[in-house]
Amino acid sequence: MAKNTTTTVDPVKHQCSFCKKTITIKDQYDMPIFDPQTGFAICNSCIREIYHFISEVDTKQKQTEKQNFSVELDEIIAHNKPHNIKEYLDEYIINQDKAKKILAVAVYNHYKRMRYGYNQDIDGVEIEKSNVIMLGPSGCGKTAMLLHLAKLLDIPFAVTDASSLTEAGFVGADVEVAVRNLYYAANKNIDKAEHGIIYLDEFDKIARKSGINNSITADPGHEGVQQALLKMLEGSVVEFTARGQRKHPEAPTIKVDTKNILFIVGGAFIGIDKTIAKRIQQTDTNIGFGAKVKSSANKPKYDELIHQVRPEDLMKYGIIPEILGRLPIICTLETLDEAALLRILTEPKNAPIKQYEKLLRMDNVELTFSEDALRAVAKKAIERKTGARSLKGIIEDVMLDIMFDIPKSNEHRRVVITADCINNHTAPQLTELSD
Numbered sequence: 001m002a003k004n005t006t007t008t009v010d011p012v013k014h015q016c017s018f019c020k021k022t023i024t025i026k027d028q029y030d031m032p033i034f035d036p037q038t039g040f041a042i043c044n045s046c047i048r049e050i051y052h053f054i055s056e057v058d059t060k061q062k063q064t065e066k067q068n069f070s071v072e073l074d075e076i077i078a079h080n081k082p083h084n085i086k087e088y089l090d091e092y093i094i095n096q097d098k099a100k101k102i103l104a105v106a107v108y109n110h111y112k113r114m115r116y117g118y119n120q121d122i123d124g125v126e127i128e129k130s131n132v133i134m135l136g137p138s139g140c141g142k143t144a145m146l147l148h149l150a151k152l153l154d155i156p157f158a159v160t161d162a163s164s165l166t167e168a169g170f171v172g173a174d175v176e177v178a179v180r181n182l183y184y185a186a187n188k189n190i191d192k193a194e195h196g197i198i199y200l201d202e203f204d205k206i207a208r209k210s211g212i213n214n215s216i217t218a219d220p221g222h223e224g225v226q227q228a229l230l231k232m233l234e235g236s237v238v239e240f241t242a243r244g245q246r247k248h249p250e251a252p253t254i255k256v257d258t259k260n261i262l263f264i265v266g267g268a269f270i271g272i273d274k275t276i277a278k279r280i281q282q283t284d285t286n287i288g289f290g291a292k293v294k295s296s297a298n299k300p301k302y303d304e305l306i307h308q309v310r311p312e313d314l315m316k317y318g319i320i321p322e323i324l325g326r327l328p329i330i331c332t333l334e335t336l337d338e339a340a341l342l343r344i345l346t347e348p349k350n351a352p353i354k355q356y357e358k359l360l361r362m363d364n365v366e367l368t369f370s371e372d373a374l375r376a377v378a379k380k381a382i383e384r385k386t387g388a389r390s391l392k393g394i395i396e397d398v399m400l401d402i403m404f405d406i407p408k409s410n411e412h413r414r415v416v417i418t419a420d421c422i423n424n425h426t427a428p429q430l431t432e433l434s435d
C-alpha cells in the first residue's frame with residue numbers, strides 16, 4: 001500500500017474498498033490510502049470510523065485491565081495486612097520490631113492508596129504518600145530487611161545503592177537509574193512501575209560535604225544528586241533509556257511518573273548520635289535541666305540517642321531540608337546485642353548455622369555448634385562493631401579447613417565446634433558415627 005500521490009492524474013475517481021463510495025480525487029487527502037497495483041482504497045470517513053472503533057476497544061481493554069488489577073489489589077490487601085508482613089519479616093529478621101511495624105504499615109498503606117487511586121473515589125480526601133527514612137547502626141538488618149520485603153511483595157520493588165549515584169555529568173549512575181531498576185523489576189510494565197516501591201540504600205553516603213560528618217574527599221556532586229532525588233520524591237516524569245543503551249539525543253526513552261511511587265531510604269548515618277547528643281544537651285541547658293542523656297544499663301547510649309533523632313539532626317548531617325520534608329516517617333533500628341546475635345546465628349529461616357549444617361549434611365556429616373561456641377562467635381562479632389555482618393566471616397574462618405577436609409571421605413561423621421575452635425582456632429573434633 002502506498003500513499004496516494006495521484007494529485008497530478010486528473011480527474012480521477014476511486015471507489016472505497018469498504019463503503020464503496022466513489023470519491024473524486026481533488027488532492028491526495030481525499031483518499032489517503034490507495035494502492036495503484038491492487039486498486040485497494042480507503043476513504044477518509046472509513047479511516048475515521050476504524051480509528052474510532054480501535055480507540056474504543058483500547059479504552060475498554062485498559063478499563064478491564066484496571067478492573068482486574070483492582071480485584072487483584074483487593075486480594076493483595078487481604079493477604080498483606082501489616083501483621084502478615086511483620087510475621088514474614090520475623091522469619092528472617094531478629095528484633096527490630098519497631099522498624100518491621102513501620103515498614104509493614106507503610107507498605108499496607110501504599111497498597112490502600114493504590115486501591116483508592118484505581119477506584120477514583122473522589123470524595124476530596126487524598127491519602128498522601130508517606131515515604132520512610134530508616135537509620136540504624138551498621139549490620140543491624142536495614143538492607144537485609146528490605147531485601148526480604150522485596151521478595152514478599154506483589155508489586156515491583158527495586159533496591160538501588162544511593163552511593164553509586166552521581167550528579168549528571170559526573171562519572172557514575174544518574175539518579176534515573178533508581179527508577180529504571182524499578183521499571184525492570186516491574187517487567188517493563190510502566191503502569192505497575194508507577195505504583196512500585198523504591199528503596200535507596202546507603203542514603204547517608206549522598207550527604208552534602210558541608211555536613212559535619214564528611215571528609216574533604218572529592219564530592220561527586222552530592223548536592224546535585226539530592227536535588228535530582230528531590231524531584232523524584234516530589235513526583236515527576238523521569239525519562240531514561242533502556243538498559244545497555246547509551247544516552248544520546250536520539251535514543252528512545254521510557255517515561256515513568258514517580259508521583260505514586262513509595263520511597264524508602266536507609267543508611268547508617270555514622271556519627272549522627274553525636275549531633276543528637278549535642279542538640280539535646282543544648283536544649284536541656286537552655287531550659288536549665290542540665291544534661292539529660294542517660295544511659296540505661298542494658299542499652300547502649302547510641303540507641304537512646306538515635307531514637308530521638310529529628311529532621312534537624314539529619315539536616316546537620318548534610319541532607320537538604322526539602323528532601324527531609326518528603327520523608328515524613330523516621331524509623332530507627334537498634335544495635336544488636338549478644339542475645340540478638342545468638343538468635344541470628346540459629347533462628348532465621350536462612351540462619352548461618354542452618355546453612356552450614358545443610359552444606360555438611362550433603363557430605364554425610366552432622367555438624368554441631370556447642371552453646372559456648374555460638375556465644376564466642378557472638379562475642380567476637382560485638383568486638384568487631386559491625387553488627388551481625390561479621391558473624392558469617394567468623395564462622396567461615398573456622399569452617400574453611402573442615403569444609404576442605406571433610407569431602408575426602410564419605411563416612412558418616414559428626415563434627416563438634418567448640419568455643420575453643422572459635423577463640424583459639426583449635427581443630428574441631430571429628431567422630432565416626434556407626435549407621
Ligand SMILES: Nc1ncnc2c1ncn2[C@@H]1O[C@H](COP(=O)(O)OP(=O)(O)OP(=O)(O)O)[C@@H](O)[C@H]1O
Pocket residue numbers: 092093094095096136137138139140141142143144145267268336344348387388389
Ligand atoms: N536483625 C537481623 N536479623 C537477622 N539477620 C540480620 C539482622 N541484622 C543483620 N543481619 C544479617 O547481617 C547481614 C548484614 O546486615 P545488613 O546488610 O542488613 O546491614 P545494614 O543494616 O544494612 O548495615 P549497613 O548500614 O552497614 O549497610 C545481613 O546479611 C543479615 O544476614
Ligand SMILES: [Mg+2]
Pocket residue numbers: 142143144201202
Ligand atoms: Mg546496608
Ligand SMILES: [Zn+2]
Pocket residue numbers: 016017018019020021042043044045046
Ligand atoms: Zn469508505
